[in-house]
Amino acid sequence: MPDRKPDPAPTGPLHEQVFRRLSADLMAGRFAAGQKLPLRALAAEMGTSLMPVRDALQRLESLGALVGTAGRTMMVPRLSPEQRADLLRLRLMLETGVIGAAAERRSEADLADLSEENTGMRAAAERGDTAAFLAANLRFHRGLAAAARIHFLEALLDPLWMRLGPVVRDQTPDRANMLRTAEYHDAILRGLLRRDGAAARAALEADVLDGAPALTGALLPGASPAPQD
């Protein structure tokens, strides 16, 4: 496997390095809901002073990825079933809303990257590696959004993923689920290849809604949030 990203190369101010690291941890589900993140502990762990981690935590709070407790200590939020359902609904809305643009604008490189990502995901699924599966799934969907080439889209979706991470964490999809996800992704890719936005959208919707019950506790009333009443 070629080195696509050798290493993000810890560049820029410390608070941004901390921010990137914590963001990635959040999205990857390395933090549990309800977990508290004390300033001094993190600072010590990273070998910096309080200020950079304080900056990073505050930014994450304003993104909604963390919440402040009564004592102002940052905590990764516990989401109610309704909140989890709304989270998924918004993600579905955004992703289905832009996949038409992705179908039009996707480059060959986009297709190749997404395809490779999905074969990796399927491999993880077959080997039962849920952690790798979830990480690959995240990358696939973020790549999908990137292919749409819409400014500010990542800025909307990433915070949703950060909130989703802890939710996905304590949920173990079985092999059948994971393989089904890979199938959906294949269907999405076929749609993108043929520049058939509608087909890709249908597959995407099926993909998101398939995993929804497990995440929300079988909530999510209407399938599509608002295509036409």
Place this chain on the structure above:
Amino acid sequence: MPDRKPDPAPTGPLHEQVFRRLSADLMAGRFAAGQKLPLRALAAEMGTSLMPVRDALQRLESLGALVGTAGRTMMVPRLSPEQRADLLRLRLMLETGVIGAAAERRSEADLADLSEENTGMRAAAERGDTAAFLAANLRFHRGLAAAARIHFLEALLDPLWMRLGPVVRDQTPDRANMLRTAEYHDAILRGLLRRDGAAARAALEADVLDGAPALTGALLPGASPAPQD
């Protein structure tokens, strides 16, 4: 006019007070695109040290409402026509995506508030007060989103408004535009009243798209971003 919000009551940490103030200034279009916001100037203006304003500016940056210049000074971003179009597209997508929920869940109080807001907006339009018009328009649309009762929705829309503020600022709608907006809003309200999501959505789309050319420079290809191809 009854005192709905006597005063947000400067509560909480300083950095949050600063954040709220700057956010409001951004959304209201009190800052111009390209304007730089030096730490020490703002700190002196508000009578605090650097740290609280630094925190606030950093949070705004991570929301995308500000961008850091080469010298790390924060600046309100200059948006390209494409960026402005995408901004509007995303706003339209989100607002139309949730207005169905608003039509279902809106309370009587929601209707009353929105209606009052719109009469105020129309009054501002007739008297040619564009600042008041824009402020009322903002409150109307934010109220619309609030009526949908979808968690995290404000967290997605507010950053868009913050980026839109400076764009709207240096654009002076004529009286006809403003009055037309009030008409669209009336149509939206009629839709909400009858719990007719489709009608409300159509009026909302017309509302947003009507103002789009002036904001983007006549961009915005397809009307609805992705209902059905």
Place this chain on the structure above:
DNA sequence: TTATCGAAACTGTTATAACAAATCCCCCGG
């Protein structure tokens, strides 16, 4: 007059330290 070099003023960044508030835990009384 214009271009260039250099210094001074300004920028955000980070660490340290003092502070206030909330929390935790142990001890005492029931």
Place this chain on the structure above:
DNA sequence: CCGGGGGATTTGTTATAACAGTTTCGATAA
């Protein structure tokens, strides 16, 4: 054995000061 009270500890917040980078402006030379 259980419930409260109170002090010690831990929490985030903010200011100050030292730092490094950039920008800017003036003087000098072509």
